[in-house]
Amino acid sequence: MKRTFSERLAILSDAAKYDASCASSGTEKRTSKGGKGLGSTESSGICHAHTPDGRCISLLKILMTNFCIYDCAYCINRISSGVERARFSVEDIVWLTLEFYRRNYIEGLFLSSGIIRSSDYTMEELVRVARVLRLEHGFRGYIHLKTIPDASPDLLAEAGLYADRLSINVELPTEKGLSLYAPEKNAAGIRGAMGHIRGRMEAAAEKAPSGRRPPRFAPGGQSTQMIVGADEATDRDILSSSATLYTGYRLRRVYYSAFSPIPDASARLPVIRPPLLREHRLYQADWLFRFYGFGFQEITESRPGGMLDLDMDPKLSWALDHRALFPVDINRADRETLLRIPGIGPRSVAALLAARKHRTVRLEDLERLKISIRKVRPFITTPDWRPTRLADRKDLRALFAPAPAQLSLL
Amino acid sequence: MTRLHVVTLPADASFQTWRDHARKLLRNDIPASFVEWRVRSAQDDLFAEESVLPAVAEGCQRTVRRGCVKLLQRILCHSSPDRFALAYRVLWRAGRAPGLIRDAADPDIAAANHMARQVRHDVHHMKSYVRFSEKQVAGSVSGSQARHFVSWFEPEHHILEIVAPFFAGRFADMNWLILTPKGSVAWDGAEAVVTREPCARETLEDETGHLWHTYYRSVFNPARVKMNAMRSGMPRKFWKNLPETGLIPEMLAEAARRGAG
Numbered sequence: 117m118k119r120t121f122s123e124r125l126a127i128l129s130d131a132a133k134y135d136a137s138c139a140s141s142g143t144e145k146r147t148s149k150g151g152k153g154l155g156s157t158e159s160s161g162i163c164h165a166h167t168p169d170g171r172c173i174s175l176l177k178i179l180m181t182n183f184c185i186y187d188c189a190y191c192i193n194r195i196s197s198g199v200e201r202a203r204f205s206v207e208d209i210v211w212l213t214l215e216f217y218r219r220n221y222i223e224g225l226f227l228s229s230g231i232i233r234s235s236d237y238t239m240e241e242l243v244r245v246a247r248v249l250r251l252e253h254g255f256r257g258y259i260h261l262k263t264i265p266d267a268s269p270d271l272l273a274e275a276g277l278y279a280d281r282l283s284i285n286v287e288l289p290t291e292k293g294l295s296l297y298a299p300e301k302n303a304a305g306i307r308g309a310m311g312h313i314r315g316r317m318e319a320a321a322e323k324a325p326s327g328r329r330p331p332r333f334a335p336g337g338q339s340t341q342m343i344v345g346a347d348e349a350t351d352r353d354i355l356s357s358s359a360t361l362y363t364g365y366r367l368r369r370v371y372y373s374a375f376s377p378i379p380d381a382s383a384r385l386p387v388i389r390p391p392l393l394r395e396h397r398l399y400q401a402d403w404l405f406r407f408y409g410f411g412f413q414e415i416t417e418s419r420p421g422g423m424l425d426l427d428m429d430p431k432l433s434w435a436l437d438h439r440a441l442f443p444v445d446i447n448r449a450d451r452e453t454l455l456r457i458p459g460i461g462p463r464s465v466a467a468l469l470a471a472r473k474h475r476t477v478r479l480e481d482l483e484r485l486k487i488s489i490r491k492v493r494p495f496i497t498t499p500d501w502r503p504t505r506l507a508d509r510k511d512l513r514a515l516f517a518p519a520p521a522q523l524s525l526l
Numbered sequence: 527m528t529r530l531h532v533v534t535l536p537a538d539a540s541f542q543t544w545r546d547h548a549r550k551l552l553r554n555d556i557p558a559s560f561v562e563w564r565v566r567s568a569q570d571d572l573f574a575e576e577s578v579l580p581a582v583a584e585g586c587q588r589t590v591r592r593g594c595v596k597l598l599q600r601i602l603c604h605s606s607p608d609r610f611a612l613a614y615r616v617l618w619r620a621g622r623a624p625g626l627i628r629d630a631a632d633p634d635i636a637a638a639n640h641m642a643r644q645v646r647h648d649v650h651h652m653k654s655y656v657r658f659s660e661k662q663v664a665g666s667v668s669g670s671q672a673r674h675f676v677s678w679f680e681p682e683h684h685i686l687e688i689v690a691p692f693f694a695g696r697f698a699d700m701n702w703l704i705l706t707p708k709g710s711v712a713w714d715g716a717e718a719v720v721t722r723e724p725c726a727r728e729t730l731e732d733e734t735g736h737l738w739h740t741y742y743r744s745v746f747n748p749a750r751v752k753m754n755a756m757r758s759g760m761p762r763k764f765w766k767n768l769p770e771t772g773l774i775p776e777m778l779a780e781a782a783r784r785g786a787g
């Protein structure tokens with residue numbers, strides 16, 4: 117019996133939701149003004165809806181098919197899973213993307229797929245969707261393509277020509293985890309593809325000596341995802357893996373996905389599910405690295421067992437472990453030091469530095485600079501405020517520990 | 527010089543209208559504390575007392591920095607009746623202290639930044655939550671192939687001029703119309719026309735809507751319910767015009783059932 121379009125959409129979007137990324141940011145600026153096409157991009161991306169799991173919907177995120185010849189234990193689409201299967205044709209996906217886009221539901225498409233027949237065959241189909249969208253329909257919205265492990269370099273090159281972002285999931289933070297749970301995949305192959313993509317991106321950004329511009333290649337960069345809590349990797353392992361991905365492979369984003377108890381889970385997987393809070397803390401740590409000038413290493417170095425504190429965010433936790441550095445004089449401290457104060461973000465730091473040129477900042481001024489006095493008070497001094505030295509307080513952690521959480525769904 | 531000057535403006539006065547008055551006041555060197563900005567209501571229309579200022583040559587005009595003009599433009603989009611007075615106060619003071627607007631700890635600048643931020647959020651929300659529905663138009667006159675789309679949206683502030691270029695740059699190959707209680711934007715493939723004439727609410731239906739509902743329901747992960755995160759991303763006030771939010775109670779009930787099982 118043939119399924120309706122809507123039923124196939126339900127299966128193929130359900131299967132795609134375990135991929136955390138939905139970002140549509142950081143690509144080149146385009147519009148369709150004056151031309152015949154449809155679509156544009158914004159530097160920071162737009163969320164068009166939020167689902168009750170708190171996630172934003174920015175892209176139409178679907179699989180071309182959830183049939184797969186591989187058997188990755190953590191994945192609901194693995195060959196041994198009893199999940200319902202479906203497939204969209206290239207034309208189906210193109211049509212749906214354009215119709216959703218015209219109604220302003222989405223910023224574009226994030227297309228991934230289970231592996232059918234071969235890596236190259238699958239990748240070719242994904243690339244064809246992007247090619248038809250770009251060349252036949254003049255689509256200028258965002259396209260994110262998942263690259264299939266072991267697909268040929270030529271296909272990668274063509275993917276980069278049409279896509280804004282490419283991603284290939286490292287899946288598990290350590291090689292050991294990968295060989296245990298994704299027997300057909302190999303870490304070296306994945307890293308090889310990432311390195312290859314990085315090389316192409318850098319080549320595309322440079323002008324050749326002849327003055328000719330090299331072909332466009334995924335201006336939105338590449339990203340990846342790691343599953344958290346399916347294997348034994350500690351937060352320290354995960355973050356050191358991120359460090360390599362950011363610095364070694366120049367990834368734009370690393371996503372962390374708390375292993376979700378998938379229906380029909382493989383018996384090889386741990387039965388306990390990691391707290392969602394763990395994923396959240398990893399994102400916070402990642403954020404500290406990307407925007408606050410923290411090194412990944414210093415975030416976890418004093419943490420017992422290499423695990424981030426679940427009770428408080430990693431910045432506060434770091435501050436309490438380095439209490440001798442506080443309080444900080446907010447009228448004197450440099451940018452780097454200000455960024456270390458719990459409760460102050462990069463934007464507040466910029467406002468603070470600008471305001472300092474005009475006045476001596478007092479406690480009451482902070483409110484206007486969008487800084488919560490309650491949060492920062494223990495860590496700063498102003499002419500009218502001096503906290504009890506943090507180092508002298510014994511009840512410190514208790515002071516910041518959260519109130520017991522309520523156990524309701526809403 | 528110490529007389530109080532009264533300026534009465536329509537509630538939806540544009541930046542240009544305000545600027546014409548502000549320039550005149552500035553040329554006459556009238557401090558912010560001597561100006562009262564009023565919003566014209568339907569009743570006092572006939573009896574509004576305007577103070578007449580002597581025309582002063584264009585030349586003796588103070589200049590302010592670009593950043594300041596930008597900030598003023600932003601806050602003039604705000605719907606608060608206080609915006610006219612605040613904008614003039616900022617303009618007056620910035621003329622004497624050019625660095626003023628960078629001092630976010632100053633009460634006037636903090637208030638202005640706050641308004642600008644609210645306007646920015648409104649712009650962002652409009653880009654996010656406008657939903658187009660297709661309208662079948664019989665026998666288009668120009669014979670063009672372009673499809674027709676309509677949307678109903680309720681912005682908080684007067685932002686149509688700001689968002690019009692975004693929609694024009696994005697949906698260039700279709701004809702569209704956005705109706706709001708604060709005016710409308712229309713695009714015919716060549717030009718975006720903005721009006722400030724309030725529009726009547728439209729109820730819109732679209733066949734593709736059911737696929738969007740299917741998608742919305744399917745990408746939701748019932749293993750993690752985070753309603754606060756959802757509400758902060760998609761504030762309650764927008765829900766009534768977003769068809770998919772009607773599915774939420776049912777999705778939550780389903781998630782609770784699974785959680786319990």
Ligand code: SF4
Pocket residue numbers: 184185186187188191192193194195229230231298
């Ligand atoms: S290859 Fe991808 S789709 Fe296939 S089982 Fe592994 S993770 Fe799932």
